[in-house]
Amino acid sequence: MQVGENRTTLLLLNAAPWVAFLAVVVVFGVLSDRFLTIQNFMNILTQSSHIAIMAIGITFVLLTAGIDLSVGAIMYVAVAVLALFLGGIPVVIAFPLVGLIGVALGAMNGYFVIKLRGQHPFIVTLATLFILRGAAIFLTDTRMVFVEESVMSLGRTSYFGVPWAIWVFAVVFVIAWIVLRETPFGRQIYAVGQDPTAAAKAGINVPRILFSVYCICGFLAAVGGLVSIAQVAAASSTFGFQIEFPVIAAAVLGGTSLFGGRGGVVGTVFGAVLIQTVQSGLVMTNATPYIYPLVTAVIIFLAVLIDGLRTSILDTLGRRKIRVEEIA
Amino acid sequence: MTPPHAGGEAFLQARELSKSFFGVKVLKEVGFTLDKGEVLGLVGENGSGKSTAMNILGGIHQPDSGQMTLAGKPYRPTGPKDAQRAGLAFIHQELNLFENLSIEENVFISGFPKRRGLPLINRRKIGKETKRLLDLVDLGHPPGTRVGKLSQGERQLVEIAKALGFDAKVIIFDEPTTSLSRRESEKLFTIVGRLKAQGIGVIYISHILGDVLRVCDSVQVLRDGAVAGGGPRASMSIDKIISMMVGRKIGNLFPPRESHPGEVVLDVAGLTQPGVVKDVSLSLRSGEVLGVSGLMGAGRSELARILFGLDPFKSGTITVEREPLENPSPEICMARGLAFLTEDRRAEGLLMEASIRDNVALSSLNSYARGLSHRLSWPKLDRDVAEVSDKVKVNTSDYIRMLVKHLSGGNQQKVVFAKWLLRQPSIFILDEPTRGIDVGAKLEVYKIINQLVLDGAAILFISSEMEELIGMCDRIMVMNRGEVTGFHERGDFDGERILETAMSVGLREPEQADRKER
Numbered sequence: 001m002q003v004g005e006n007r008t009t010l011l012l013l014n015a016a017p018w019v020a021f022l023a024v025v026v027v028f029g030v031l032s033d034r035f036l037t038i039q040n041f042m043n044i045l046t047q048s049s050h051i052a053i054m055a056i057g058i059t060f061v062l063l064t065a066g067i068d069l070s071v072g073a074i075m076y077v078a079v080a081v082l083a084l085f086l087g088g089i090p091v092v093i094a095f096p097l098v099g100l101i102g103v104a105l106g107a108m109n110g111y112f113v114i115k116l117r118g119q120h121p122f123i124v125t126l127a128t129l130f131i132l133r134g135a136a137i138f139l140t141d142t143r144m145v146f147v148e149e150s151v152m153s154l155g156r157t158s159y160f161g162v163p164w165a166i167w168v169f170a171v172v173f174v175i176a177w178i179v180l181r182e183t184p185f186g187r188q189i190y191a192v193g194q195d196p197t198a199a200a201k202a203g204i205n206v207p208r209i210l211f212s213v214y215c216i217c218g219f220l221a222a223v224g225g226l227v228s229i230a231q232v233a234a235a236s237s238t239f240g241f242q243i244e245f246p247v248i249a250a251a252v253l254g255g256t257s258l259f260g261g262r263g264g265v266v267g268t269v270f271g272a273v274l275i276q277t278v279q280s281g282l283v284m285t286n287a288t289p290y291i292y293p294l295v296t297a298v299i300i301f302l303a304v305l306i307d308g309l310r311t312s313i314l315d316t317l318g319r320r321k322i323r324v325e326e327i328a
Numbered sequence: 329m330t331p332p333h334a335g336g337e338a339f340l341q342a343r344e345l346s347k348s349f350f351g352v353k354v355l356k357e358v359g360f361t362l363d364k365g366e367v368l369g370l371v372g373e374n375g376s377g378k379s380t381a382m383n384i385l386g387g388i389h390q391p392d393s394g395q396m397t398l399a400g401k402p403y404r405p406t407g408p409k410d411a412q413r414a415g416l417a418f419i420h421q422e423l424n425l426f427e428n429l430s431i432e433e434n435v436f437i438s439g440f441p442k443r444r445g446l447p448l449i450n451r452r453k454i455g456k457e458t459k460r461l462l463d464l465v466d467l468g469h470p471p472g473t474r475v476g477k478l479s480q481g482e483r484q485l486v487e488i489a490k491a492l493g494f495d496a497k498v499i500i501f502d503e504p505t506t507s508l509s510r511r512e513s514e515k516l517f518t519i520v521g522r523l524k525a526q527g528i529g530v531i532y533i534s535h536i537l538g539d540v541l542r543v544c545d546s547v548q549v550l551r552d553g554a555v556a557g558g559g560p561r562a563s564m565s566i567d568k569i570i571s572m573m574v575g576r577k578i579g580n581l582f583p584p585r586e587s588h589p590g591e592v593v594l595d596v597a598g599l600t601q602p603g604v605v606k607d608v609s610l611s612l613r614s615g616e617v618l619g620v621s622g623l624m625g626a627g628r629s630e631l632a633r634i635l636f637g638l639d640p641f642k643s644g645t646i647t648v649e650r651e652p653l654e655n656p657s658p659e660i661c662m663a664r665g666l667a668f669l670t671e672d673r674r675a676e677g678l679l680m681e682a683s684i685r686d687n688v689a690l691s692s693l694n695s696y697a698r699g700l701s702h703r704l705s706w707p708k709l710d711r712d713v714a715e716v717s718d719k720v721k722v723n724t725s726d727y728i729r730m731l732v733k734h735l736s737g738g739n740q741q742k743v744v745f746a747k748w749l750l751r752q753p754s755i756f757i758l759d760e761p762t763r764g765i766d767v768g769a770k771l772e773v774y775k776i777i778n779q780l781v782l783d784g785a786a787i788l789f790i791s792s793e794m795e796e797l798i799g800m801c802d803r804i805m806v807m808n809r810g811e812v813t814g815f816h817e818r819g820d821f822d823g824e825r826i827l828e829t830a831m832s833v834g835l836r837e838p839e840q841a842d843r844k845e846r
Contacts, residue, residue, distance in 0.1 A: 042659065183448055184440035185447075194428045194429070198425075201424055
């Protein structure tokens with residue numbers, strides 16, 4: 001029986017991202033003496049924070065075996081609204097409003113995913129991706145938009161020597177972790193992702209769970225937008241463009257399965273940091289910028305490959321046996 | 329058995345339940361009673377109506393007529409939740425557990441107790457309560473263990489613990505021991521005894537008659553959607569149950585055929601895949617129909633899938649027309665003249681959204697592609713499609729535009745036949761070719777099969793319908809738990825004996841397994 005081999009392979013696959021991370025750190029550490037410094041690590045965390053926050057959001061969706069391609073578009077819409085219409089309003093009011101916009105756009109995704117049952121969320125959110133990007137470009141007239149000084153100053157603020165972005169990232173992470181692990185809602189998300197039919201039989205309101213995860217994802221996409229704009233101050237028409245790829249890659253790299261039911265935010269954060277670490281290392285070693293996309297591509301490919309292999313092994317292990325072969 | 333005490337003393341009563349699907353009556357005035365602390369065995373061949381009866385009990389289907397009472401009150405569940413609230417728990421063959429969650433989370437997934445004033449799960453409470461339930465079923469794992477790590481038998485115990493958790497009054501087991509080891513089964517029987525002692529009523533559905541006679545207080549046999557007999561355990565025996573299950577049916581439905589078996593075209597020796605089939609050997613001749621009988625989960629479809637290269641095997645040989653078949657894949661198998669008509673037409677055999685022509689042509693497109701550009705020669709294809717479709721008498725004039733999803737089940741099956749006929753295979757593997765089609769269409773399928781045999785094809789005919797096998801086959805091979813347990817020759821067919829070989833009669837790999845388990 002190949003069960004033994006399969007289990008070993010599974011362990012290796014689970015360990016692969018961590019091994020990759022270690023390898024990346026060692027390689028860049030050797031190549032550049034600035035790489036292994038506290039300052040650089042802070043930079044990596046700061047730069048990866050918006051991706052990580054959005055990836056945490058998408059983790060909720062992926063856990064239900066769904067997907068949300070519209071996160072980058074939501075991010076852009078949220079920031080565009082902030083810059084164009086909420087200019088004079090203090091951030092303590094403006095930011096929650098932007099968060100609400102994220103929830104509303106996420107709710108739109110959730111609504112269509114539930115109503116167009118049978119239509120894969122991939123297609124649904126692909127459509128909303130274009131709708132929202134189009135809306136944002138319409139709003140901004142394709143011109144660059146700028147945020148107030150009050151927002152930008154947040155991007156420069158540090159508390160206890162830790163930048164604001166990392167604090168937001170940390171708070172989102174801790175709350176998401178608790179929600180997924182310690183609340184009935186979180187556990188039911190896992191149940192729905194594993195087997196929606198069984199979940200419905202167990203009395204779980206599956207549509208409500210699905211709706212909620214898209215709202216959360218939309219909200220965190222808007223938060224990601226805020227964190228990002230506070231750092232860069234201006235948003236051109238490519239703001240958030242194609243960011244769904246590193247975001248999904250971060251989650252999948254961290255062990256969250258595209259097939260639902262497996263994974264969590266710890267892995268996601270790790271995945272986001274890994275991707276940013278690679279980028280940072282490439283910058284520091286003066287690699288040509290033209291290979292950045294290729295490197296990202298390799299990472300995404302590996303993440304998906306690992307997920308696929310892992311799923312097929314789990315399927316084999318879980319297949320019901322006709323015969324019970326007694327193992328001495 | 330209609331309830332002996334119509335006064336309503338029994339805890340759970342069902343009276344004259346009837347149910348039809350698409351005009352086919354699958355349940356005919358079936359009734360049963362179950363007292364507290366009683367174990368009722370429910371047996372019958374596949375399609376005898378057991379599942380329908382249980383689905384009605386579980387609120388998944390509503391009966392067309394008939395009544396049920398539970399604890400003296402009318403019981404009319406309209407959904408699984410109703411049934412659960414009323415205190416019925418189902419332990420299905422396919423367990424309803426989430427492998428990615430822990431035992432305690434599975435037990436409480438429908439409603440977690442929360443910490444006071446917080447939206448957080450009260451881990452202490454669910455841990456403690458789960459531990460208590462696990463003790464009831466003798467499962468020693470910590471409540472936080474992930475279900476994915478448990479064996480099949482342990483998962484079943486979790487499912488029972490779950491049922492006990494919501495105070496189930498009646499627990500229904502559906503084939504609970506098929507994927508359990510002998511020792512796990514023994515443990516299950518102990519637990520069933522304990523449930524009984526607690527006053528819980530148990531309905532025990534199984535093909536393993538030895539087990540049924542062992543754990544049940546009374547047995548009821550269904551056949552063709554009706555009660556065929558039953559009674560207290562003392563009055564039953566395995567022979568008696570089997571004869572009730574088979575009944576006496578007259579089979580002049582089957583068109584006569586002369587058989588002239590030729591040379592061996594498919595020879596299988598010692599085919600083994602751990603967990604699936606063990607040491608399967610058979611030989612199939614041209615112009616012969618070899619039936620494969622067995623109960624659900626006997627490994628018949630799995631054998632077919634292996635023979636057609638869809639699933640791997642570990643040891644053994646497959647020889648097709650005296651040439652060994654190495655590393656079979658569906659493509660290779662098709663090239664060697666094999667055809668496989670799958671059990672599930674909708675999922676595997678047909679493209680529902682495509683036309684008859686496209687479906688029929690699907691497996692043969694390459695042989696109609698011409699020249700370097702590999703363009704399809706449509707006129708020839710259309711001509712041949714029309715020819716094979718006429719041969720199997722698909723009832724429609726418009727092969728090119730008619731979508732398969734609009735056809736009846738019988739016509740769909742004919743399209744599948746036509747699709748394969750176009751390739752002119754010499755060996756057909758038919759997996760439940762008449763499932764879900766009406767009697768008239770069945771007859772036509774039988775005629776097609778006979779015609780194929782006359783033309784020299786060899787046919788491996790998997791079916792759950794005993795009379796169909798007896799009526800159509802030259803020989804019948806019986807499988808049980810992945811092994812061949814017997815061959816029966818035409819003229820020597822005896823439904824009861826075949827069913828006997830198909831049933832494990834409670835003795836599975838007896839001493840050997842026990843010794844290994846030690």
